[in-house]
Amino acid sequence: MAVIHQAQLTPTKLEALSDWLPRQPWSGVAAGAELLQVGRFRFDDPAGEVGVETMLVRVGEGPVLQAPLTYRAAPLEGAEEFLVTTMDHSVLGPRWVYDAVGDPVYADVLHRAIVTGGTEADIQVAVDGRFEPGPKFATARGSGSASDAPTITSVQVATVGAVTTITTAAGDLVVQRVLGGDVPAGETLTASWGDDHSAVLVTTPS
Numbered sequence: 001m002a003v004i005h006q007a008q009l010t011p012t013k014l015e016a017l018s019d020w021l022p023r024q025p026w027s028g029v030a031a032g033a034e035l036l037q038v039g040r041f042r043f044d045d046p047a048g049e050v051g052v053e054t055m056l057v058r059v060g061e062g063p064v065l066q067a068p069l070t071y072r073a074a075p076l077e078g079a080e081e082f083l084v085t086t087m088d089h090s091v092l093g094p095r096w097v098y099d100a101v102g103d104p105v106y107a108d109v110l111h112r113a114i115v116t117g118g119t120e121a122d123i124q125v126a127v128d129g130r131f132e133p134g135p136k137f138a139t140a141r142g143s144g145s146a147s148d149a150p151t152i153t154s155v156q157v158a159t160v161g162a163v164t165t166i167t168t169a170a171g172d173l174v175v176q177r178v179l180g181g182d183v184p185a186g187e188t189l190t191a192s193w194g195d196d197h198s199a200v201l202v203t204t205p206s
Contacts, residue, residue: 008090013037016085016097017057017067026162026177033059039138039193041120043109049073050105051095054201056138056179056193064179066201068100068110076103082157101157101164101175108152111170114189114204115144138193140201174203 011019014035021029029035039056051071058064069084075096076082082102087095100106112118120140149170156167162178174184179199186206192198 008088010088011085013055013069014057016087017055020084020099021057021065021067024177026159027065028062028178029059029065035059037137038064038197039191041136041138041140041191043106043113043118044121045105045109047105050103052100052106052109054100054138054140054191056191064197064199066175066177066179068106068175070098070100070103070106072096072098072103079103101159101166102155104153104155104168107155107166107168107173110189110202111152111168111173111204112149113140114142114173114187114202115146115149117142117144117146138191140189140191142187142189144187144204171204174205176201176203 014037018035021027021035022031022033035057036059037055037057041054043052045052053069053071055067055069056064057067072095073092076098079098079102082099084097084099087097089095120138152168152170154168158165162176164175164177166173166175176183179201183200183203184205187204188200189202190198191201
């Protein structure tokens with residue numbers, strides 16, 4: 001279960017991505033372009049400390065881009081190159097927002113979801129001291145059937161074209177930044193959104 005709060009975010013997630021994506025060579029997003037969200041989902045951090053969310057966005061009728069993000073209450077040491085923005089959260093205070101490929105917590109929960117056949121987290125919204133079911137903007141499911149997965153604590157990251165490879169002690173995670181292209185064979189994380197849209201987001205190559 002992922003708990004979110006009714007809060008004011010400054011900048012908003014789309015504002016942060018609208019500033020960050022044009023600076024990423026793989027995105028094809030021009031500065032000032034209007035960014036639209038087509039879907040998003042979350043994973044649980046077992047420690048309950050880091051927010052892990054994947055945003056699916058596009059410009060106009062262009063390709064859908066995958067922007068996984070992590071939200072932290074303090075800077076992640078050694079991850080300065082992956083910082084997307086610092087954000088003020090009206091309930092939780094300052095948040096450091098990272099391109100999640102550089103965050104070991106993302107790699108850990110992502111790998112576990114893929115190899116065990118896991119799914120996105122159920123969203124609960126904190127409202128006046130109680131929790132209510134939150135909206136679902138996309139679903140995600142891993143293709144594996146393992147009973148468990150090793151914990152990942154460190155990552156190495158390389159991006160070639162529109163594909164980012166996260167190298168870990170448990171194997172590689174190949175992240176498709178631009179959806180709809182060819183993907184390597186292996187276990188997968190597939191997302192579905194809207195009426196009938198789906199794509200492979202991440203692969204663990206066999």
